[in-house]
Amino acid sequence: MTPQPDTDGALARRILISVDAMGGDNGAEAVIAGMAKSAEKNPDIGYILHGPRAELEPLVARTPGLSDRIHAWHDVSEVVTMEDKPSHVVRHGSGTSMWSAIDSVRDGEAKAAVSCGNTGALMAISTIRLRRLPGVNRPAIAILWPSRNPQGFNVMLDVGADVRADARDLLQFALMGASYARNGMNLARPRIGLLNVGTEEHKGRPELKEAHTLIARYAETGRFDFVGFVEGSDLPGATADVIVTDGFTGNVAIKTGEGTATLISDLLREGFQYSFLSRIAALLALPSLNRLKKRIDPRRVNGGVFLGLNGTVVKSHGRADATGVSAAIKLAFQLAQSGFSEKLAARVASVDELAQDGAELPEKAAGTHNEGQE
Amino acid sequence: MTPQPDTDGALARRILISVDAMGGDNGAEAVIAGMAKSAEKNPDIGYILHGPRAELEPLVARTPGLSDRIHAWHDVSEVVTMEDKPSHVVRHGSGTSMWSAIDSVRDGEAKAAVSCGNTGALMAISTIRLRRLPGVNRPAIAILWPSRNPQGFNVMLDVGADVRADARDLLQFALMGASYARNGMNLARPRIGLLNVGTEEHKGRPELKEAHTLIARYAETGRFDFVGFVEGSDLPGATADVIVTDGFTGNVAIKTGEGTATLISDLLREGFQYSFLSRIAALLALPSLNRLKKRIDPRRVNGGVFLGLNGTVVKSHGRADATGVSAAIKLAFQLAQSGFSEKLAARVASVDELAQDGAELPEKAAGTHNEGQE
Structure with a gap:
């Protein structure tokens, strides 16, 4: 939990991706290898890494060219497993690498988050920490x-x-x-x-x-x-x-x-x-x-994107290897670079206004949806 | 509409399959060719054929070995198209080859029916003419x-x-x-x-x-x-x-x-x-x-079987060719030969009795299903 931001000015234009190193079926090795792969291809990617530093540091050290792309480490020891129930993780998961990875986006430290972990838990944490867009x-x-x-x-x-x-x-x-x-x-x-x-x-x-x-x-x-x-x-x-x-x-x-x-x-x-x-x-x-x-090849298009939240989260396949993780990171980078999250928020808001004016929304649909108008 | 049963005693052990010749994407040709294919492979299959006799007779005549396997013709001129709505067919479809093919099973003339036509219409006609099994x-x-x-x-x-x-x-x-x-x-x-x-x-x-x-x-x-x-x-x-x-x-x-x-x-x-x-x-x-x-190859296993009715109906794929139609006929024959329809009825009835006794059915499920207890 001790962020150590890399404040090197020359690297300021980098887009930072928050990566949950843990919880995938192939362990941290696959995630670190995927990060290295993306880093090598794209000089504009930087990382915020989440997981137990003692376990991750040796992996990063023996991966050429990766350590100077990691702009911050969040040393968190707990891990969400594939068996954990989302409701349990929401109550007790604040010390996990997944939670920490989402909080990096919430706090503006990173532009997007990537995780290979438990889909239900990731959606639950993302929803509770990033919150839904107004009208969604x-x-x-x-x-x-x-x-x-x-x-x-x-x-x-x-x-x-x-x-x-x-x-x-x-x-x-x-x-x-x-x-x-x-x-x-x-x-x-x-x-x-x-x-x-x-x-x-x-x-x-x-x-x-x-x-x-x-x-x-x-x-x-x-x-x-x-x-x-x-x-x-x-x-x-x-x-x-x-x-x-x-x-x-x-x-x-x-x-x-x-x-x-x-x-x-x-x-x-x-x-x-x-x-x-x-x-x-x-x-x-x-x-x-x-x-x-x-x-x-599903690995080439690996990544489920969470839509409707205040921030971009990409869920990589749990079984992803280095190629798969790299594809998920690439997708997160593209979306962050295009300002997708902000554009989506603006689009949803404009339609929500119309709906609240009652201008175009059919009565029946509007009537059944008061709970969605938060 | 003039059945001409083949009363040859030697053929008595044949199992008769009711075939709707019309309504498939490849026309009556594919259906007739499929019938011939099955007839050649299996000496125990006989047919009741439904459709416009003037159109079908020349097709059958130039297909070697088929005509003496047709135990009855039902000369009906109307055809259910892929575009017809089921609700329309139920009200106005009694003159169609599909209706006639189902009625052959209803009247005990054939053991099972096969059609390549409109799925929704076939299910609607089958349900209204054969009726659901008690408890279904x-x-x-x-x-x-x-x-x-x-x-x-x-x-x-x-x-x-x-x-x-x-x-x-x-x-x-x-x-x-x-x-x-x-x-x-x-x-x-x-x-x-x-x-x-x-x-x-x-x-x-x-x-x-x-x-x-x-x-x-x-x-x-x-x-x-x-x-x-x-x-x-x-x-x-x-x-x-x-x-x-x-x-x-x-x-x-x-x-x-x-x-x-x-x-x-x-x-x-x-x-x-x-x-x-x-x-x-x-x-x-x-x-x-x-x-x-x-x-x-989906043609080898061509045939959706309608379950829960008083009689066996096999829906062949609309695009079926001779191989596909033959596979659907084979499936109908197998099910007819095994006495499937009767076995299924007995099985459903035995469970329905248990349910009506309230012996095993959880209260909530029983309560929501009064409309199913006809």
């Missing part, structure tokens, strides 16, 4: 998914911040997702799709029909195109750039897609080990397979 | 999904019969899915998993926690093992044989998985066309790729 009822986690779109990926949210979302929440997800696509993927006018079981307007749950009306109404204000209902097949498709859904459906969808992709890749590997000829084929096919692997 | 509140659609299990597939339900399901519905899905796995995959004691966003018992929506308690309680009666909560990644995994979820989540999950698998296969194909060397690699890799393709 439920924060959301947005991820990138390999798609047929020119940019190669689609944004999907929520993928698990909360198991439910009503029409107004889904509208906010649309606004936040559009803002993320603009700043994270340079899409001036992202196309938003609302996930349903069919594209016809009469299909689906009641809250989805209500959300359909709401999102269509805010397309101009939110500077996005609304393509209406989309289906699961559009997540890897080219119909929309941002897919909006509740955190239950989104979480199941991405895990099913991920699991299916892994099954195919494992069966492909088995297939190539089938016979002598197929092993030769595998050798020749290697460049093609590697191109495919690179195109859809 | 919501019918469900079950599909097979490629998995790491020894049998190569998992059952998932509901994938889109209804967009919602409460705890008691999910219990019925578990019972019906277990029965399907026993009869369709020869698993004496299937493992049932309840789809959620995490495996810990505190996670997920309230109705899922309630369903968890209910399903665990009925495992012995229903002769299955309950593995508790599973995640999207377990759908292609080896943790459970049957994955239970509501029709909204299930529909999104399978379409995301399907879309992701298709994206990978397209990118793989592009990858192999990249250069001269990669084209040679593709030639050599062909056997391996074909083995993989066969292993996960």
Whole structure:
């Protein structure tokens, strides 16, 4: 808990990323290696590091070029485990590296935070320490998914911040997702799709029909195109750039897609080990397979971004290796550099004002949402 | 509308499948070709054919070996299109081939029905004509999904019969899915998993926690093992044989998985066309790729089975070709031969009696389900 800021003036233009070194499945080693990888590629990244200094210092010392990029150490000994319940961590977790990493963003010491730890705990700590943006009822986690779109990926949210979302929440997800696509993927006018079981307007749950009306109404204000209902097949498709859904459906969808992709890749590997000829084929096919692997490698787009809070938090996959951690750090850096957090806050506020004026918000939706108007 | 039963005594042991020739994306040609394929492989299959006879007869006539397998023709001219709303079809669809195909099962003329048409309409007609089993509140659609299990597939339900399901519905899905796995995959004691966003018992929506308690309680009666909560990644995994979820989540999950698998296969194909060397690699890799393709080819397991009705209905994929249609017919035949419909009815009835006695059903769940006790 003893910050030691590096006050070197020449490094002032660096953007500082707060990194939780602990709590990932591959331990601090993977995190430190990922930090080094990003540092080597990008001279403008600096770090605030959180975790037990006695354990981390030797790791950093034997990683060339990293120690002078660490602008501050927060020597905290406790660690949030994957088994810890979010409610427990919120009450008793103030001495953990995760809590400390979020507080660096809260205190303005760092521009964004990265953690490989327990998703539920990270969302709970982030919500309680950074607080929700005015007008946001439920924060959301947005991820990138390999798609047929020119940019190669689609944004999907929520993928698990909360198991439910009503029409107004889904509208906010649309606004936040559009803002993320603009700043994270340079899409001036992202196309938003609302996930349903069919594209016809009469299909689906009641809250989805209500959300359909709401999102269509805010397309101009939110500077996005609304393509209406989309289906699961559009997540890897080219119909929309941002897919909006509740955190239950989104979480199941991405895990099913991920699991299916892994099954195919494992069966492909088995297939190539089938016979002598197929092993030769595998050798020749290697460049093609590697191109495919690179195109859809989840490590390249590792990072769920927490949207709807006063500050940027990137959740790296728990199983991330150095490449994965580095990708999450890169994403945090990009978002910090673009001033994403401030832009998103302004966007949500402008829509919230409209809603509070009652200018555009349909009565029914406004009526059910007083608790969100804090 | 003029059935012409083939009364040849030697053919009496044939199991008759009612086939809707119309409404699929590839027209009657694909359906007739699929029927011929199944007929050739299996001497015990006979057909009741539904559709405009003037259009179908020439197709059948030029397909060797098929005409003497058609035990009856129902000459109906109207067709349910993919765009028709289920509510419209229920009111005005009695002259369609789909309606006629279901009525063959209702009237005991055929043991099971197969259609490539509009899923919503088929479920609506099936529900209204066959009626739900006593004690079943919501019918469900079950599909097979490629998995790491020894049998190569998992059952998932509901994938889109209804967009919602409460705890008691999910219990019925578990019972019906277990029965399907026993009869369709020869698993004496299937493992049932309840789809959620995490495996810990505190996670997920309230109705899922309630369903968890209910399903665990009925495992012995229903002769299955309950593995508790599973995640999207377990759908292609080896943790459970049957994955239970509501029709909204299930529909999104399978379409995301399907879309992701298709994206990978397209990118793989592009990858192999990249250069001269990669084209040679593709030639050599062909056997391996074909083995993989066969292993996960959705046409081989084509067919969503409607569960919870008085009769067996198999929904073939709308885009099914001859191979796909033949797979759906094979599935319908297997289920008819095993007496699945009767076994399922007995199983559901035995649990419903327990529930009505109040012997095991928790009070809360029983209270919310009076409408299901018809």
